[in-house]
Amino acid sequence: MRALTGLWRWRRNPLRRATDLAEAWAALVALLLMAVAAPVTGWLVGTAAEDALQRSARQQQHARHLVTATVVRELGGALPEADPEPASARQSRSRVLAYWTGPDGSRRHGPVLADLKSPHRGDRFGLWTDPHGRATGRPLDSATATTHAALAGLGAALLTAALAETARRVTVWRLVRRRYARWDQAWDRAGPDWGKAGTGS
Incomplete structure (x- = not known):
């Protein structure tokens, strides 16, 4: 250092x-x-x-619930780049149209990301939702x-x-x-007399 x-x-x-x-x-x-x-x-x-x-x-773990969703059909298109999952995890996920029942008993459906490499109609997968059944991300874990x-x-x-x-x-x-x-100032003062015999005596 x-x-x-x-x-x-x-x-x-x-x-x-x-x-x-x-x-x-x-x-x-x-x-x-x-x-x-x-x-x-x-x-x-x-x-x-x-x-x-x-x-x-703790708030996310309390407010988010894991439910079972069912694939209706696979949706084409690239996965969103803003997805917080690493690239390796995104490669094992597919964009699908699915339906599920929320924790409050409401029936929901819509496009979601499924942890399925090649999804087929009727396949089931875990989906995180909020208390009203809207799809959300996995809760943050303690580690x-x-x-x-x-x-x-x-x-x-x-x-x-x-x-x-x-x-x-x-x-x-x-x-x-x-x-x-300061050195420059000192040299400027000494410069005119530099090298002359008897200077400063």
């Missing part, structure tokens, strides 16, 4: 400039942010995401919610560390520009 390279400027040195000390402070602050703030931020975000996702999973929360926490920690390192780099870049500007 490049933030550590600035720490050597802490030592006592007669050639140490004010910008060297400022660069060392920037390195130390960035290191502390990466070591402390990033994990704490990741933990806080992950915990908040876990609570929200587990609550959502998936935990995985998403862990990824959110990890992403937040990495983002915090990246922001700390970016802030350090921007600070160092500005310090280097200031250092070069």
